[in-house]
Amino acid sequence: MSSSNVFDEKFEAAVTKLDAIGIARKTVSPVLTKLLELYDYNWEYIEADDFRVLTDAIFDEPDPKEEQKKQANKRKNPDSDHYNKKLRAKHHSQKPTSKMHANEKRELAEAPPQQEAGKLCPQTVCGTVNTLQLSSSRLPIKERNMETSVLEDTPTDEDSLALSVQGQDLPTFETPLAIMSPPVQDSRHQRAYKDAHERNISYTSRSQVITSSTDSSTNFEVALSNSGTGKLSFTCNSADHPDFHMPDMESVCKEMEARCLRTYKILEPNFSFIKLLQDTCQCIVDLGHASSGPRESGMVQIVPAMDFLSKPSVSRVLQPNEAGSSCMPPNDHIIHGGVCSSGSFAGEQISSSNMLVIANRPAHDVNDITKGEEHVSIPIINTVGNGILPPPFHYIPCNIIYQNAYVNLSLARIGDESCCSGCFGDCLAEQLPCACATVTGGEFAYTRDGLLKEGFLDSCVAGLPKFHCKICNPCEGHPTKKFIKECWSKCGCARNCGNRVVQRGITRQLQVFLTPGKKGWGLQAAEEIPRGAFICEYVGEILTNTELDERNTQGTSKGRHTYPTLLNADWDTEDVLGDDHALCLDATFYGNVARFINHRCSDANLIDIPVQIETPDRHYYHVAFFTKRKIEPFEELTWDYNIDFNDVNHPIKAFKCCCGSKHCRDKKSNPRSRSRALVLL
Numbered sequence: 001m002s003s004s005n006v007f008d009e010k011f012e013a014a015v016t017k018l019d020a021i022g023i024a025r026k027t028v029s030p031v032l033t034k035l036l037e038l039y040d041y042n043w044e045y046i047e048a049d050d051f052r053v054l055t056d057a058i059f060d061e062p063d064p065k066e067e068q069k070k071q072a073n074k075r076k077n078p079d080s081d082h083y084n085k086k087l088r089a090k091h092h093s094q095k096p097t098s099k100m101h102a103n104e105k106r107e108l109a110e111a112p113p114q115q116e117a118g119k120l121c122p123q124t125v126c127g128t129v130n131t132l133q134l135s136s137s138r139l140p141i142k143e144r145n146m147e148t149s150v151l152e153d154t155p156t157d158e159d160s161l162a163l164s165v166q167g168q169d170l171p172t173f174e175t176p177l178a179i180m181s182p183p184v185q186d187s188r189h190q191r192a193y194k195d196a197h198e199r200n201i202s203y204t205s206r207s208q209v210i211t212s213s214t215d216s217s218t219n220f221e222v223a224l225s226n227s228g229t230g231k232l233s234f235t236c237n238s239a240d241h242p243d244f245h246m247p248d249m250e251s252v253c254k255e256m257e258a259r260c261l262r263t264y265k266i267l268e269p270n271f272s273f274i275k276l277l278q279d280t281c282q283c284i285v286d287l288g289h290a291s292s293g294p295r296e297s298g299m300v301q302i303v304p305a306m307d308f309l310s311k312p313s314v315s316r317v318l319q320p321n322e323a324g325s326s327c328m329p330p331n332d333h334i335i336h337g338g339v340c341s342s343g344s345f346a347g348e349q350i351s352s353s354n355m356l357v358i359a360n361r362p363a364h365d366v367n368d369i370t371k372g373e374e375h376v377s378i379p380i381i382n383t384v385g386n387g388i389l390p391p392p393f394h395y396i397p398c399n400i401i402y403q404n405a406y407v408n409l410s411l412a413r414i415g416d417e418s419c420c421s422g423c424f425g426d427c428l429a430e431q432l433p434c435a436c437a438t439v440t441g442g443e444f445a446y447t448r449d450g451l452l453k454e455g456f457l458d459s460c461v462a463g464l465p466k467f468h469c470k471i472c473n474p475c476e477g478h479p480t481k482k483f484i485k486e487c488w489s490k491c492g493c494a495r496n497c498g499n500r501v502v503q504r505g506i507t508r509q510l511q512v513f514l515t516p517g518k519k520g521w522g523l524q525a526a527e528e529i530p531r532g533a534f535i536c537e538y539v540g541e542i543l544t545n546t547e548l549d550e551r552n553t554q555g556t557s558k559g560r561h562t563y564p565t566l567l568n569a570d571w572d573t574e575d576v577l578g579d580d581h582a583l584c585l586d587a588t589f590y591g592n593v594a595r596f597i598n599h600r601c602s603d604a605n606l607i608d609i610p611v612q613i614e615t616p617d618r619h620y621y622h623v624a625f626f627t628k629r630k631i632e633p634f635e636e637l638t639w640d641y642n643i644d645f646n647d648v649n650h651p652i653k654a655f656k657c658c659c660g661s662k663h664c665r666d667k668k669s670n671p672r673s674r675s676r677a678l679v680l681l
């Protein structure tokens with residue numbers, strides 16, 4: 001067969017396959033053509049996993065309306081590449097420069113030609129789908145390996161829906177977090193999926209016998225929402241399968257959350273399967289109330305709401321943007337996943353025989369928010385007495401790469417001048433400073449007590465002259481910072497070498513506490529801490545600025561405190577990085593205690609200092625907080641985010657500052673610096 005025939009056949013097979021699951025040929029063809037070009041006609045990659053890459057790419061195609069909006073915004077704000085920064089690091093598309101170390105040049109030459117400008121790499125195609133859809137509500141929840149049926153009955157005013165799941169296999173939902181090719185098993189499933197896809201509802205299989213069981217061991221139900229209308233019920237017909245026992249809801253939720261995480265690799269920390277079911281109920285009720293739109297004829301049983309649904313079972317639902325944000329009181333029995341019952345049902349335990357009360361796992365350990373990830377325990381203190389806890393997030397003790405960020409930690413890149421392979425024991429004990437001290441002018445930044453040297457700290461506090469770039473027009477100058485270079489694995493010294501402070505992690509006694517003002521949660525010292533002491537590093541997901549922009553525009557963190565910080569301390573070196581390459585840290589979903597450090601204008605007691613540990617270049621580094629002065633026990637630790645509260649043109653609106661400093665810059669009358677090197681909103 002000629003190669004063009006093979007190509008045509010493969011092309012046709014792909015289009016047919018996706019058509020069978022409800023994705024029109026006209027949608028598939030252009031995306032497939034693009035993908036083929038992108039992957040050099042590597043059919044193996046495209047065909048893998050039931051055309052998963054293709055399916056992902058189709059759902060990743062930008063919404064034309066959104067694109068138009070984006071373009072319009074770009075036209076309005078041509079400087080939208082606002083995160084531009086400097087960098088010497090290599091990137092896939094970077095050319096070797098004379099200032100590169102020989103290792104860097106060699107590595108660049110050997111690097112596979114991935115990610116050309118304007119093209120998507122495979123990870124981007126799959127991964128962006130995950131991200132985009134974390135917040136997407138327009139995507140259907142799909143069914144997989146499960147037979148579902150919707151009971152039929154007459155509608156009542158209290159439209160509550162009962163959805164029955166039948167079959168011996170446990171239901172395995174696809175969540176709307178990412179679009180995958182559904183594992184199409186036979187044409188009946190294909191039709192079901194297609195139907196579901198068209199109507200945005202997944203419960204459409206018509207061929208099932210409906211069973212209604214009153215046996216609580218084979219039946220569980222999820223009550224619906226604040227509006228108190230609806231419930232979602234799973235009923236397994238185990239008559240023919242005596243071995244089958246309905247698992248308890250908590251196990252199902254746990255297992256489903258684990259499966260989702262395995263499949264989609266990343267989930268929002270407050271993702272909860274029960275919340276997903278609840279959203280499904282809400283979606284059905286919303287669609288059911290909508291006057292227009294297709295109706296399910298003869299398949300939906302509308303049953304009267306159970307008594308408890310009309311009772312105000314949740315005393316108060318905290319909105320995510322309330323001070324202190326959402327909450328998850330420990331050990332409370334709550335039935336509405338993802339919302340807080342704040343003192344719960346006030347004795348109103350639900351006693352319906354076939355209604356399971358779902359105990360949500362607490363989001364935090366109040367005795368140690370780090371869950372044992374640090375050397376010290378950091379408790380959560382709420383003296384306000386309202387019982388709430390910080391919003392959930394994943395505690396991580398060190399940075400992790402989110403997706404597209406390019407951080408090269410290879411030992412081969414560390415040249416002799418960037419490590420002290422000949423050292424032994426404690427570098428600070430040696431008479432002559434080693435190579436690692438070159439960055440700090442040939443003298444170590446730390447004392448033998450592990451504190452910053454007075455002189456070094458003073459110069460950091462005073463700051464360096466501002467750097468005037470050629471990008472901003474006019475450029476009002478960007479703050480530049482002194483770096484510290486710590487010894488690391490390629491050095492000959494010991495783990496307890498005095499030039500390794502930040503990498504050893506948190507050692508001071510700290511507490512996360514609910515501030516009495518309007519700042520939400522904060523971080524405080526639980527002991528006296530001397531000047532120049534390392535407190536903690538700012539830890540989060542390493543993102544490109546483009547990815548951060550996407551998160552902001554998708555609004556995954558809208559209405560809440562957000563936690564990004566830019567890694568742009570290296571303004572005064574060579575090449576300017578575009579937003580696709582410049583990096584930032586986002587502690588919104590994954591972070592450490594630094595995400596609780598509040599802002600204070602000018603006289604904050606902490607200073608952030610960039611620290612190089614593993615990488616010789618400065619496009620990635622650690623952001624480490626040190627005390628600027630002695631800290632009293634239970635004093636709040638603060639940091640000047642360097643926000644220009646007057647900058648009305650900044651794409652992200654600054655919060656209203658309540659720092660209480662007499663130097664507070666957020667006063668209309670107070671003329672302020674226009675610089676904004678670090679954004680943390």
Ligand SMILES: C[S@@+](CC[C@H](N)C(=O)[O-])C[C@H]1O[C@@H](n2cnc3c(N)ncnc32)[C@H](O)[C@@H]1O
Nearest residue numbers: 519520521561562595596598599657658659681
């Ligand atoms: C990195 S978080 C700090 C922790 C946050 N307070 C919390 O409850 O999670 C930054 C957010 O805290 C709030 N914040 C920090 N400093 C503040 C200040 N001086 N005044 C008012 N709000 C502040 C803002 O909402 C900001 O977006």
